[in-house]
Amino acid sequence: MTRLLGKGEYLQIYILTLLRLIVTLCIMDKKEAISILKNLSAGITSLLLILFPLLFLTNASDVFTFPKEILVLIFTIALLIILCLKMVFESKITIRSNPFNLPLVFFGVVVLGSSLVSRGFYDSIIQALPLISLLFLYFVVVNSIDNASSFNLLSYSLILGSVLSALVTLLYFAKIYIFPFPETHSRYFNTFGSTVQQAIYILPILLISLFFLANLIKNKVANYELAIFSLSSLFTVLSFAVLIYEILVQKVVTLPFMHGLQIAFASISQDAQRPLLSLILGSGYGTFVTDFTRFRLPSFNLERDIWNLTFFNSSTFFFELIATTGILGIVSYFYLIQKVLKTRLKTINILHLSIIVLLIASFLLPFSFTSLFMLFMLMALYVSYLYLHKSNNVYNVTITLVALKQGLINVVEAASGHRREKESKVLPLLVFVVVIFVGGFVGYYTMRFLISDLAFKQSLAYVSSNNGQKAYDLQRQAIDDYPYRSDYYRVFSQLNFALANSLAASIAQKDSPADAQQTVVALLQQSINSARQAVVISPLLAANWQNLSQIYRNLINVGQNADQFAVATLTQAISLDSSNPQLYVELGGIYYQFKQYDNAQNQFQIATNLKRDYSNAYYNLGHTLEAKGDFSNALAAYQIVRNLSKNDENNLKKINEEINALTPKIQGQGETAEQNLQEEQANNPVTEQQPLQLSSPSANTLPTGPSPMKISPPPSASEAAR
Template identity: 25%
Template sequence: MNSNNQNLYIVEKISKLIPILLSFLMPVFFLSITSEFFEFNKFALLLIGTLLLSVMWVIKLISGQKIELTKSSVDLSLIVLTIVMALSTIFSLNKSVSIYGSQGRWFPGLFPMLGFLFYYYLAAPVLKETKTLKMAFYALIAGSSVSTIVAILSYFNVYIGSADFMSIPNFTLVGSTTSALILAAVAMVGALAALAYEQNIPSKMLLVTSILLNFFYVALTGSMVGWAILAVGAVCLFVMIDFRGYSTNRSTSMILVGAMLAIVLLNVVPNTKNALKNPNMAAEITLPFNDSWIVATSTIRDYPLLATGPSTFYLNYSRYRPVSVNNTPVWNVRFDKPHDELLNSMATLGIVGLAAVLYFASRVAKFAWSAKNIQDESGLVRVISVSLLATLPVFLFTYATVINTFVLFQLLIMAIAAHAVTKEAAKGAELIEINFASIAAVTTIGEAGAIKREYFHYVAAAPMLLIAAYAGFLFYKSYAAEFYIRKSVIAAQSNNGSKIYEYQSKAINLNPRRDTYHVAYAQTNLALANALASKENLTDEDKTTIQTLIAQSIRSSRVATEVLNPLNVVNWQTRALIYRSILGVADNAAEWAIASYNTAIQLDPSNPALRLDIGGIYFAQQDYLSAANYFRQATSLKADYANAHYNFAQALIKLNDPANAKRELEITKTLVAQGSPDYQKVEQDLASLSQKPTVAGAQNTKPTVEQLTGQTTNGQTLPQEPLTKPVETQNNGTQNLNLQDLPQGSQVGATQPAQQ
C-alpha cells in the first residue's frame, strides 16, 4: 500500500469513526466551562464532528476520489424546512437570535439547523457498511444507557461528582430529566428491536441490560412522554419486527418479560412505590398546553405566514401571555419555550413553518414505515426504522432541543444509510457517486479551457473549505464568549469584581451581538459603582470612577434595549432598575426609569410586577395618586399578589383614605403566612391605621371572597415575596450611591427618554 492509498485509508476510517463516536458521546458529553453546560457543548461537539467530516470530504475530493451522497424521499422536505427557517429569519423580530438561538436555548436557530443539515448529508454516506451502521446504532443505545444510569443514581442521591451542580436530585448528563427520559425510552425501543435479530450472546446480554435499565427509569419517573414513546414503539415492533427472533431466544425473552413485570410491580405496589419515590425530586416547569396555544394563536394572528422568527418564543410569550397565568404558581416565570415543538413552530415560523414541519414529519414517518416491506438479514433497516418512528411523538409532548433533535437526525441518517445499502427494490434511499475527475475532463476540453484539469479539484473543494472555516470561526467566537461569561460567574461567586468586569468585557468583544452580555455588564458596572461608593472619604478620582461606571452601565443597557434586542422586556426592566437605582445620583433618573418601565409594560402588558415597580417610583416622587393607580392595576392583574395589596394600602394611607387602606391590609393579611414577619408587619400597620380618624367621604367597600382569599389559594396560603413598602424598593443593592459622590449636575442621558 503506497502512502497516498494509506492516507486515504486513514481518512476513510476517521470518517466512519466520527458518527459512531457522536452516537455515544452526544448523550453523555457536557462541559462546565461555559455558561450553559449541556446543550451548548453538545452542539459544539456535533459541529466539530461535522467540520471534521467536511475536512475528510475535501481531502477525498482533492485526492481525486469519488464523492458519495445519499438521495432519499426525505431530502426535499428537509430542504424546504431549512428554506422556510431562513425566510423566517430574514423577517425575524430579532435576526441575531433567530440565527444563533437564544441564550441557553441554542436550538432551533438557523445556524444550528444548517449544522444538522450539513451533518445529515456528510454522515449518511460513510455509514454505508452494515458493520459501521450497526456499531453506530449500538453506540447510541450505549450512550443513552449511560445517561440513564447517571439519571437513576442522581434520583437516589448518588452523585458522580463533587461539584455543586452534580449534587441535585434531577442532575442528568443531558441537562433535564425530560431529555434523559426521551433517550431512555428511545434506547429501550431500539434495544428491544435489535434483540430480535442479535445472535451474539454478549451483545444480547448488553441489550437486555439496556432494556431493563431504561425501562426502570421510565417506570420510575412515570412521565407521559416516556410512555408515549414506548406505546408507539410497541405498535411498530408488533407490525415491523419478526417475532420469530424472540421465540428462538425463549429463555432470554422469558427472563426479560419477568424482569419487566417485576419493575412494573415495584412502581405500582404502594409500599415499594413509596420506598422508591424521591420526595425531593423537582418537577421541570413547562408552560401548559392551553397557555402555549393562546400565545401561538395570538402570534399567528399578527404574524400569520412566517411568524416572528426561530427562537423568538420568549418575545411572544411576554406580549401574548394570558392574564390567567397570573393565577398560577409560575406567574413570574418568563417561558422561552411552549408546551411542544408544534406550537413552537406555529409561534415562531408561522403557518408556512408549521406546514413545513408537518411535511417533514410526514415524510420521515412514511419513509420509516416503508421499512416493513424490506427484508434484510441483519434486520437493521427495520430495527432503526422502529426507533425512528418511536422518536417522532417526542415533539408532540416537548420542544426540540439539541439532544432530541440529534437523536432524530442520527436515526434518520442511519435509516437512510440502511435503505441505501440494501438490495431490496422497495428501498427509499440510494447512494449517488459524483466523479469530479469526469467533470474536470469535460470542463477542460481544449487548450483554452477556463479551468485546468489539475486545479479543478481544488476549485471544487474551495466552497466547502470556506464554509467550514467560516462556520468554525463564528462558533469559536461564540464559544470563547460563553467561556468568559462562565469565568465571570465563577468570579462573582468569589466576589472578585475586577475579574467579573474583565471577563464580561472580553465576552462582549468576542460576541457583541448577545444582549444578555450587555445586560450583565450593565449590572456589573452598577454593582462596582455601589461597592466603590461604600468607601469612606472618597477622593475625586473615586468619584470620577463612580460616574464612569454608572455611565457605562447606562450605555450598556441602552445598547441592549435600543440596538440589539428592543423587544426583550427583560432588557427594558433591567434598564429601568439601573435608572431607579440612581435616583439619588441623577436629577432626571426617575423620568428615564418611568419611560423604561412604560416600554416594558407595553411589551409585557399582563405582568403585575412591572406595575408594582413603576408605582414604587411614583411613590418615591410623592406622586401618590399615580402610585396608587399602578398598585391597583397590579392587584387587578393578580388578585392574590400580597405585595401589590400592601403597597396599594401604603399609597392609600398617603392619600388619606384609611378605610380602603385598611381593606387592602386585611386582604394582604389573608395572603401571607400566619405568624410570619410579614404577617406581624401587616398587623402593626393595621394597629397604626386604627388610631387614625376616618376621613369623611372615604369609601368603605367590602372586599370580595376572591380578593380576600386569592383566586388560586384553595384554602392554602400561596408563597409570596417579602412585603416591602414602596420607598424600600428604590435603593436595593445601591444604597451607597448618593448625589454627593458625583460631580454636581449629573444627567443620565443626553437626550429625553424615547417615546414608545
C-alpha cells in the same frame, strides 16, 4: 480565568491541522487516502455519538445543552471537511439521494430565514446554527455510511452513549456520585439537565434494544449481540422508569398546553409591527421567550405556582415551531412527516418506528437540542439502512465537472453506467475551499463564543465572593470575545452600577479624590451604556428594558432626566410583557417615589386586576392610599394583604404592625373598607406569596453633586430596531 489562546491562534491551529492532513494524504496512494478518510469519518462520528449524551460543563453558563451544541458544531465542521476532501480525491461529488433530503433542506432554509429576519436576530441565530449543524451532520452521516460495518459502528455508538447516560442516572439515583463536582451531587442529577429530555432521548434506544433482544431470543441466537442488547435493555428500562418516577415526584414544570396553543397562534396573528413576516416565518427560531412575554394572556396569572416564571420553550415542540417559524415552518415540518410515513417498509422496521415515536412526541412534549439530535441521527441511520438494503428510494447521484456538449456540470446516477469522460477535480476543489472558509468562519466564532461563555460564568463566581475587580475583568473579556449576547451587557451593567455604588460609599464626600470621583462617573456611564446595548441587541426582551429602567431609577437625582428615562423604559418593558403584574408594581413605585400618588394608584390597581391574589400589589396600593389620606381604603388593602398572608409568618407580622398603626387614624371610614374586604376575600384564596416590600430603587450612596450629571437617553425606536 486566563486566556489559553489568542484570538488568531485558533485560526492558525485550524489551518495548520488542515495542511498537515492534506500533505499526509497527498503522499499516499489514492485508494489508501480515501480509505483513511472513510475510517477517520466513521471514528469521529462514533466518538460524537458516544460523547454527546454524556457531555456537560460545570463552568459553562448552560451546563448541559450549550456544551452539546458546541460539540456538534465542531465535529460537524470536521466531518464536512473530511467528506469534501474525500470527494477531491475521488474527483467527483457523490450525494446520496433519499426522500428526506428535500424536506430537511426546506426545513433548514425556513429556520435560517426566520432567524435572519427576526427582530431578535442575535438571540435567534445562536439557536438556529446548532440546528443547521444537525442538518449538515445528517447529510455527512448519510453520505459516509457505505457498508454494514460502518452502519453497525454508528448504531452501536448511538446505543452505547445512551446506555452510559442511563447508567449515570441510575448511579446518581442510588446516591453513587461518580463525578467530583459538588454541584452534581444530587440524587436527581443527569447529564441532560432535564428528566423529560433524557426520557425523550432514551425512549427510542429502549425500543430498539428491546426489539433486537426479542428477535435474538426468538431466533435462539447466543452471541455478543445478545449480551449487548440485554445490557442496553436492562439499563434503559431501569433508567426510563427512574426518570418517569422523578418526573412525577418533582412535578416537572412545563408551560400548560392551552397557554402554549394560545401563544403559538397569537404570535403569528397578532404582531402588528410585522404581520406578514410573523405569519410566514414567525418570530425567529429560538425566540419563544419573547413570544411568551408578549402574547400570554392575563389568565396565565391564575396559574398559582408558575405565574411568575418565564418559559423559554412552549408546551410542545410543534407549538414552538408555529410561534417561531410561522406557516412555512409548519408546512416544512409536515412535509418531513409525510415523507417519513411514506417510506415505511412492508415489515416493521424499528428505526422507522422510533422516528415516528419521536415525531409523535414532538406534538406532545417540548423538545430541546438533544431530542432533535436523536431524531436526526435516527433518520440518518434509517436512510443508511435503506441504502444498504438496495431500496429504490435511496441511491447515489454523482456530480462531476467534465467537458461535455451539454455543459460543464454532469449529473448522473452512480449506477447508470460507465462514463468515458475524464473527470475533473475542479468542482470538488471549489466545494472543498468553500467548506474550509465557511467552516473556519463558523468555527472561529464558535470558539470565541465558548471562551466568552466560560469567562462569563467564572465572573459570576467572583461576584458571589465579592471580588468585583476580577468579575469586572472577566465580564469585559467575555464581551470583547463575543459582543452579541444581551445577557452579558445586562449583567455587566448591574456590576458596573454596584462597583460605582461601592466605590462612592468608600469615599468621604468632603475630601473625595478627583480620580475616584471620575471612576465613579465612568462606571455609571458604562452601566447605562451596557444596559442600552443589551436593549439594542435584544429589543423584544422585556427583561432588558426593565434592567435599563432600574439603572435609570437608581440614578434619579444623580443623572439628568433619569426620572423620565426610568418611566419611559419601564413603559416599554410593560408593552412587551403587558400581563406581568410585577412590572406595574415597579412602575407604580416610581410614581410613588415622585409623590404622583394618582398615577401610582392606577398602576397598582392594574396589578391587582391582573392578579387578584398578588399581596405585594395590594400592599403597595395600601401605602399609596395611606399617603393620599384615604385611610379606610388603605386599611381595606392591608386587610386583603393579611388575608392572603395567613400562611406566611413574616408577611403576617409585618402587615399586622402596619394595620395596628393605621387603625387609630380612621374615623367613620370603616364601612366601605369592610365591604371591599368581604368582596376581595370571596375572590382571593390564601396562596403562597412573595415577601412584602415597597417598590423602591436600590439603596445607593452616589454623590448628587451641585448639578446632575449628563447621562445617555434610552435607545430610540429605530436604534433598537436595528
